[in-house]
Amino acid sequence: MTEGTSRIDAFSDGVFAIAITLLILEISVPHAGVEGSLWTGLVALWPSYLAFALSFFVILVTWVTHHDLMRLVRATTRPLQLANGCALLYVTFIPFPTAVLAANLGGSEVSTAVAFYCGTFVLGSGAFNLLVATIARGQLFRPEVDAQTIGRIRRGYRITFVIYVATTLMALVTPLLALALNVAVRLHLLRIRYQPAPSVPRQEAQLTP
Amino acid sequence: MTEGTSRIDAFSDGVFAIAITLLILEISVPHAGVEGSLWTGLVALWPSYLAFALSFFVILVTWVTHHDLMRLVRATTRPLQLANGCALLYVTFIPFPTAVLAANLGGSEVSTAVAFYCGTFVLGSGAFNLLVATIARGQLFRPEVDAQTIGRIRRGYRITFVIYVATTLMALVTPLLALALNVAVRLHLLRIRYQPAPSVPRQEAQLTP
Amino acid sequence: MTEGTSRIDAFSDGVFAIAITLLILEISVPHAGVEGSLWTGLVALWPSYLAFALSFFVILVTWVTHHDLMRLVRATTRPLQLANGCALLYVTFIPFPTAVLAANLGGSEVSTAVAFYCGTFVLGSGAFNLLVATIARGQLFRPEVDAQTIGRIRRGYRITFVIYVATTLMALVTPLLALALNVAVRLHLLRIRYQPAPSVPRQEAQLTP
Amino acid sequence: MTEGTSRIDAFSDGVFAIAITLLILEISVPHAGVEGSLWTGLVALWPSYLAFALSFFVILVTWVTHHDLMRLVRATTRPLQLANGCALLYVTFIPFPTAVLAANLGGSEVSTAVAFYCGTFVLGSGAFNLLVATIARGQLFRPEVDAQTIGRIRRGYRITFVIYVATTLMALVTPLLALALNVAVRLHLLRIRYQPAPSVPRQEAQLTP
Numbered sequence: 001m002t003e004g005t006s007r008i009d010a011f012s013d014g015v016f017a018i019a020i021t022l023l024i025l026e027i028s029v030p031h032a033g034v035e036g037s038l039w040t041g042l043v044a045l046w047p048s049y050l051a052f053a054l055s056f057f058v059i060l061v062t063w064v065t066h067h068d069l070m071r072l073v074r075a076t077t078r079p080l081q082l083a084n085g086c087a088l089l090y091v092t093f094i095p096f097p098t099a100v101l102a103a104n105l106g107g108s109e110v111s112t113a114v115a116f117y118c119g120t121f122v123l124g125s126g127a128f129n130l131l132v133a134t135i136a137r138g139q140l141f142r143p144e145v146d147a148q149t150i151g152r153i154r155r156g157y158r159i160t161f162v163i164y165v166a167t168t169l170m171a172l173v174t175p176l177l178a179l180a181l182n183v184a185v186r187l188h189l190l191r192i193r194y195q196p197a198p199s200v201p202r203q204e205a206q207l208t209p
Numbered sequence: 210m211t212e213g214t215s216r217i218d219a220f221s222d223g224v225f226a227i228a229i230t231l232l233i234l235e236i237s238v239p240h241a242g243v244e245g246s247l248w249t250g251l252v253a254l255w256p257s258y259l260a261f262a263l264s265f266f267v268i269l270v271t272w273v274t275h276h277d278l279m280r281l282v283r284a285t286t287r288p289l290q291l292a293n294g295c296a297l298l299y300v301t302f303i304p305f306p307t308a309v310l311a312a313n314l315g316g317s318e319v320s321t322a323v324a325f326y327c328g329t330f331v332l333g334s335g336a337f338n339l340l341v342a343t344i345a346r347g348q349l350f351r352p353e354v355d356a357q358t359i360g361r362i363r364r365g366y367r368i369t370f371v372i373y374v375a376t377t378l379m380a381l382v383t384p385l386l387a388l389a390l391n392v393a394v395r396l397h398l399l400r401i402r403y404q405p406a407p408s409v410p411r412q413e414a415q416l417t418p
Numbered sequence: 419m420t421e422g423t424s425r426i427d428a429f430s431d432g433v434f435a436i437a438i439t440l441l442i443l444e445i446s447v448p449h450a451g452v453e454g455s456l457w458t459g460l461v462a463l464w465p466s467y468l469a470f471a472l473s474f475f476v477i478l479v480t481w482v483t484h485h486d487l488m489r490l491v492r493a494t495t496r497p498l499q500l501a502n503g504c505a506l507l508y509v510t511f512i513p514f515p516t517a518v519l520a521a522n523l524g525g526s527e528v529s530t531a532v533a534f535y536c537g538t539f540v541l542g543s544g545a546f547n548l549l550v551a552t553i554a555r556g557q558l559f560r561p562e563v564d565a566q567t568i569g570r571i572r573r574g575y576r577i578t579f580v581i582y583v584a585t586t587l588m589a590l591v592t593p594l595l596a597l598a599l600n601v602a603v604r605l606h607l608l609r610i611r612y613q614p615a616p617s618v619p620r621q622e623a624q625l626t627p
Numbered sequence: 628m629t630e631g632t633s634r635i636d637a638f639s640d641g642v643f644a645i646a647i648t649l650l651i652l653e654i655s656v657p658h659a660g661v662e663g664s665l666w667t668g669l670v671a672l673w674p675s676y677l678a679f680a681l682s683f684f685v686i687l688v689t690w691v692t693h694h695d696l697m698r699l700v701r702a703t704t705r706p707l708q709l710a711n712g713c714a715l716l717y718v719t720f721i722p723f724p725t726a727v728l729a730a731n732l733g734g735s736e737v738s739t740a741v742a743f744y745c746g747t748f749v750l751g752s753g754a755f756n757l758l759v760a761t762i763a764r765g766q767l768f769r770p771e772v773d774a775q776t777i778g779r780i781r782r783g784y785r786i787t788f789v790i791y792v793a794t795t796l797m798a799l800v801t802p803l804l805a806l807a808l809n810v811a812v813r814l815h816l817l818r819i820r821y822q823p824a825p826s827v828p829r830q831e832a833q834l835t836p
Contacts, residue, residue: 014226017641021719029726038736060712078399085269092230099238109247116251190705223435287608294478301439308447318456432644496817503687510648517656527665534669
């Protein structure tokens with residue numbers, strides 16, 4: 001009824017790699033001569049560069065997080081495929097709020113744009129909480145992952161969800177601070193790593209193709 | 210003359226992952242100030258979000274289905290590569306009817322758009338029926354897959370084809386009900402899983418790289 | 419100095435899968451109400467559908483051909499990576515002549531568009547001839563591939579090159595016949611398969627991840 | 628704490644394959660009849676073809692270089708994932724300066740466009756220097772890679788950085804010579820290959836899936 005996670009991992013990796021690369025398509029070339037020099041045009045695109053770099057970083061951290069979570073999973077089931085699909089739906093959606101952010105970062109509607117951008121992370125965090133809950137409910141964690149570690153993982157995902165709700169609300173008041181907080185949260189996330197057992201990483205390195 | 214399915218699987222996975230990620234490119238950023246606030250513009254895009262989520266779900270279920278079918282195949286031949294190519298042609302086409310649907314979901318031509326969208330699934334189901342027939346005719350099912358299971362698989366694919374023809378015709382009258390039925394059919398498809406033999410999934414997990 | 423072809427294969431597969439999926443982005447949604455009904459608009463796009471299906475088939479056959487050639491290669495070198503890069507440059511270029519073809523298939527400049535489309539295949543065939551020559555000159559064929567087989571492969575690639583030059587010239591006079599001939603050539607190519615030795619396919623199936 | 632580099636390699640390969648294939652999307656179809664014949668329009672796109680081929684070559688060489696570097700790495704850590712992310716950020720950015728180059732190669736602002744294009748390589752080289760430094764500082768080179776080889780690799784990356792700074796400055800004066808120098812540097816880079824030890828390539832071929 002169950003099987004290894006290699007094909008779901010490969011599919012997810014593909015989606016992450018494509019979503020992170022599509023971000024660049026949202027930046028369009030400035031036309032020299034129309035509004036000042038080409039140089040002025042390239043500099044005026046700073047909101048696009050910032051939004052591009054920000055979303056690149058967000059998808060990269062999400063990939064690392066997804067990678068770390070799936071390392072602890074022993075098998076694939078239908079509910080897992082659906083929950084993972086929800087997480088990937090969020091990842092593929094990111095280029096759109098990124099483009100909205102880039103188009104409005106220097107304008108008068110910046111708080112709406114940042115709230116929409118951060119609101120996407122609330123939905124994304126919801127999808128990842130669903131994924132973790134599906135893994136836990138289906139008892140799909142590897143046997144080396146003890147109940148305490150599972151508890152810590154689930155708490156961690158719930159706390160992140162609450163933080164994303166908070167930054168979205170904050171974006172309506174101080175949008176740039178909300179963006180900065182999002183980066184800080186993700187830099188912090190990178191420092192956490194759930195260790196199932198000393199021997200697993202090595203074993204994993206052999207299993208993963 | 211024949212070989213394993215690992216490379217055709219990897220190629221197909223790549224196509225699925227890209228098609229599912231390209232869907233977002235069809236949603237274009239609303240321009241604040243032109244027609245009301247940015248918020249109004251983002252809300253007015255609901256047909257795009259709906260079409261995006263719908264097609265994401267369709268491609269995800271198709272990937273799961275394809276995955277499940279190819280698990281039962283022992284070898285690749287030229288006819289199989291061509292039939293699989295037809296199935297992938299359908300998958301890569303999906304972003305276009307999705308965009309047509311998104312552009313017309315709130316307009317006066319919604320029934321044409323939904324019929325075109327559902328009509329794509331008829332062609333797609335035809336391609337998958339061709340794929341199953343090619344596998345059966347070439348005797349490419351793994352030895353563990355008995356004649357009865359093959360019969361059930363082929364009947365299942367034929368029934369789905371008939372349902373898609375029916376929903377396409379229904380779309381001309383009640384488009385939204387036709388869309389809802391499509392989701393229901395796919396949720397049902399996710400519940401079916403052909404079991405070749407108790408030992409195969411484990412063996413598969415080792416074979417798949 | 420040399421290594422297996424697994425990573426160059428994976429990279430090439432990725433490029434093939436992306437190029438074949440990007441083709442759909444060239445078809446843009448008709449706007450209902452502007453020029454007749456949505457249905458009229460969708461039907462008027464037949465040159466886009468035809469160009470899309472044609473190029474999909476071309477890339478699919480090229481992938482099968484590339485796949486079959488690389489199966490016979492035992493190691494990767496720098497010249498091979500460069501020659502393979504030329505072949506992939508051709509593959510990634512295909513969406514552009516496809517769009518040119520779609521935009522002009524029903525117009526007055528159809529012969530220029532078809533000649534440009536077929537001319538791309540001349541360059542592509544040149545790149546594949548370079549690839550085969552690089553493999554032969556670097557003695558990178560597996561030991562099971564005898565000199566006679568290598569000779570037949572190289573002759574086959576040279577003949578295809580000449581045919582593509584001929585169809586490009588023919589396109590200037592009878593464009594649609596030239597397109598039909600291109601399909602026929604590729605259907606014929608699918609029937610040829612170079613057999614190194616009876617035992618290799620099985621061995622390959624184990625080596626390829 | 629550490630694991631093999633197979634998944635970071637697969638993710639990076641995906642990003643390289645997508646970035647190299649997206650380049651073609653920047654070339655838009657000329658409209659026949661508007662400005663002379665279709666043939667004139669296709670010929671007038673030569674800056675787009677040149678920029679496309681140039682960036683294809685740049686990404687291809689970067690992929691080969693990345694591939695060669697990661698072959699020498701024994702494990703993945705968080706800092707490595709972040710530094711590799713910076714290198715991939717550069718790779719995914721390349722389609723944008725390519726489009727800027729194509730739009731201005733035949734115009735009056737060619738020196739700004741080429742300087743922007745070459746300036747991207749300075750940032751990219753910076754990211755790769757960071758990647759090498761992260762590998763060295765984390766002692767992530769395979770045990771077979773001796774201190775002397777590591778020294779040569781790091782010196783090589785630093786020299787390349789200096790050359791890219793020089794060509795960017797040169798672009799402000801003689802843009803086309805700067806582009807030619809960039810090609811020359813990369814052709815030279817292809818000739819260098821760091822050998823860890825005689826037995827490693829073979830072993831690598833077995834380890835890499």
